[in-house]
Amino acid sequence: MKKYAFIIAPILLLSGFYACTHKPQISIPVVIKDTTTNNNNNNNPDTTAGNVDTSVCFQRDVLPVFISSCAKSGCHDAITRAEGYNLTNYSGIVSRGLRPGNSSGSKLYTICVNGEMPTYPTPKLDSTQLSFIRRWIDMGAHNDTNCAVNCDTTKFTYANAIAPILKSYCYACHASAPAPGSGGGIVLDNYNGVLVQVQNGKLMGDLQHLAGHNAMPLGGSKLSDCKIIQFQKWIAAGAQNN
Numbered sequence: 001m002k003k004y005a006f007i008i009a010p011i012l013l014l015s016g017f018y019a020c021t022h023k024p025q026i027s028i029p030v031v032i033k034d035t036t037t038n039n040n041n042n043n044n045p046d047t048t049a050g051n052v053d054t055s056v057c058f059q060r061d062v063l064p065v066f067i068s069s070c071a072k073s074g075c076h077d078a079i080t081r082a083e084g085y086n087l088t089n090y091s092g093i094v095s096r097g098l099r100p101g102n103s104s105g106s107k108l109y110t111i112c113v114n115g116e117m118p119t120y121p122t123p124k125l126d127s128t129q130l131s132f133i134r135r136w137i138d139m140g141a142h143n144d145t146n147c148a149v150n151c152d153t154t155k156f157t158y159a160n161a162i163a164p165i166l167k168s169y170c171y172a173c174h175a176s177a178p179a180p181g182s183g184g185g186i187v188l189d190n191y192n193g194v195l196v197q198v199q200n201g202k203l204m205g206d207l208q209h210l211a212g213h214n215a216m217p218l219g220g221s222k223l224s225d226c227k228i229i230q231f232q233k234w235i236a237a238g239a240q241n242n
């Protein structure tokens with residue numbers, strides 16, 4: 001295996017570079033669904049009348065999308081700044097390609113809607129993530145930091161809590177396609193893959209940023225206490241595929 005490293009390493013380097021360049025590409029049209037009634041930050045549909053949060057908050061909803069999907073190493077991180085974009089923090093995000101109040105005039109948004117960004121193998125942004133960015137820009141693209149914790153610790157099934165959190169915060173690196181290049185080979189977009197990381201004891205330590213663990217999401221802030229409790233409760237109840 002070792003003797004092939006000199007062949008494989010340059011290929012990986014080149015493909016990593018290719019992934020972050022703006023090559024014209026065929027993209028599947030993205031259907032934008034307005035998810036304003038489904039925007040609590042664990043993505044659980046909240047159908048309780050009068051209990052729908054229609055707000056969007058930068059630190060809670062928008063920054064994590066940029067950090068995990070765009071600010072990857074070799075792309076729009078502080079070092080590479082591909083195409084001049086450093087998408088690791090608020091000042092970088094608003095400094096280029098963004099017109100507060102005008103999402104359709106903001107390249108940062110339109111390039112994600114038309115599917116040009118993020119590039120393969122990073123998954124395209126989903127309708128919830130696109131909706132967060134669009135509404136945040138249209139509301140003035142403010143640096144909201146005091147975000148309400150909009151999450152429910154009584155919900156902790158795999159389908160309703162765990163998988164949606166993983167999708168929002170982890171799939172950019174840990175879905176099957178990007179995992180070999182940017183997720184250390186760890187696949188978290190299916191139940192069995194997640195279960196492996198529960199059973200080897202790494203998942204909770206990584207999420208809690210414990211000493212001796214790899215702090216996850218890589219490069220981002222720790223998940224809210226509420227989300228971490230959802231993981232703890234799901235594991236305590238047997239980490240089922242429920």
Ligand code: HEC
Binds near residue numbers: 072172197207218
């Ligand atoms: C920007 C990319 C990126 C994001 C986003 C990310 N990870 Fe990782 N993750 C990695 C890399 C790279 C490794 C491999 C680290 C290593 O082996 O040194 C890794 C490793 C892991 C591992 C394997 C155990 C370990 O500590 O090595 C787990 C579990 C994990 N990540 C969980 C998560 C979870 C849960 C999320 C979302 C909350 C997440 N990661 C988000 C890049 C990412």
